Amino acid sequence: MxxxxxxxxxxxxxxxxxxxxxxxxxxxxxxxxxxxxxxxxxxxxxxxxxxxxxxxxxxxxxxxxxxxxxxxxxxxxxxxxxxxxxxxxxLPGPSFNFQQLTQSFAAKGLSQDEMITLSGAHTIGQSLCSFFINRLYSFNSTTAQDPSLDPVYAAKLKTLCSQNNPDPNAVVPLDPISPNDFDNSYFVNVLQGRALFTSDQALATDTAAIATVQGNSQNPSPWIVKFPQAMIKMSEIGVLTGQQGEIRKNCRVINSS
Known part of the structure; x- marks a missing residue:
């Protein structure tokens, strides 16, 4: 992109x-x-x-x-x-570690703090099982289940994402607490081992990041203020203006088609 x-x-x-x-x-x-x-x-x-x-x-x-x-x-x-x-x-992958996340956002001119702020958007949305199923059954060569996952949450995920007969269309909410509300529960999930992706749980592996996560979980007000600012900055990355590009008549097809 x-x-x-x-x-x-x-x-x-x-x-x-x-x-x-x-x-x-x-x-x-x-x-x-x-x-x-x-x-x-x-x-x-x-x-x-x-x-x-x-x-x-x-x-x-x-x-x-x-x-x-x-x-x-x-x-x-x-x-x-x-x-x-x-x-x-x-794009940042669901299995990225904290360093990879930081580098990926930095390549787009976004700071580490903005990366953490924008990660909070995972308080809404859904994911296919394939993006995190390795955390349940084949995490690494010595551990089947990701030890950073809350065991109760992992057990629930296993009922939704079967190892032997996975449904390719099955989706899981990114936020098990309040999936239809844009709130700070994402940061609560990270602290409690209920972040769905490895890349989300990675925020708990960095000392400075986890301090920010803890602050956002306890008092969402600063995050609510910073989120729009980060979104505005992201919405201005690589924009085309003037005579660049075109204004498509159909969003699915370029005009020359």
């Missing part, structure tokens, strides 16, 4: 697998039809004026707000990429 340019919305073609086909995206990104509906309504009222990239940025903000999270102002004017390649996807 090059940045906040709507490239992830483009469908694959026979000769060009798009970003949707990347392992980090395939099967986990959903709701494209909602973006399609918003785009169709905007095109009917003001054709060629609002980009798919802007729709995504505003949809992310509004989704957080509707789930009892903060609201923030976003600049518009992004344009859409006319390129989407599976090889361009370079």
């Amino acid at each position: 090059q940045g906040c340019d709507g490239s992830v919305l483009i469908d694959s073609t026979p000769n060009n697998p798009s970003e949707k086909e990347a392992g980090a995206n395939k099967g986990t990104l959903r709701g494209f039809e909602i973006i399609d509906t918003a785009k169709a309504q905007l095109e009917a009222r003001c054709p060629g004026m609002v980009s798919c990239a802007d729709i995504l940025a505003f949809a992310a903000r509004d989704s957080v707000f509707l789930l009892k999270g903060p609201f923030w102002q976003i600049l518009s004017g992004r344009r859409d990429s006319n390129i989407s390649r599976v090889s361009d996807v370079n």
Whole structure:
């Protein structure tokens, strides 16, 4: 992904697998039809004026707000990429350790504190079993179950994600406490060994990070203030403006198609 340019919305073609086909995206990104509906309504009222990239940025903000999270102002004017390649996807993986996470966010100009702040977004959303099932049955050569997982939580996950006959479409909420509320329970989960991904639990392996996690778990107010600021910064990464890119008529297809 090059940045906040709507490239992830483009469908694959026979000769060009798009970003949707990347392992980090395939099967986990959903709701494209909602973006399609918003785009169709905007095109009917003001054709060629609002980009798919802007729709995504505003949809992310509004989704957080509707789930009892903060609201923030976003600049518009992004344009859409006319390129989407599976090889361009370079997202933090669910098995990343703390150092890998820090380096991945730093490559996009985001600080370690902003990385921790944005990780709190995992208080909402879902995951396929395949992204964490190794923590339940084949963690490493000597340990089947990840010892950092809360045993009670691990047992529950095993009922949802079978080792012998896994359902490829089974999904698990990222937050077992309040999956439909944008709150600070993510940080509580990290402290209690109930973070779903290895990359989430990794926040408990760094001394400075865990101090921030503890603070966010006890008093969410500073995190609620910092989250919009980090989201605004992220929404301005790699944007296209002016005559760059295009404003797609259909978010799934570049105009020249």
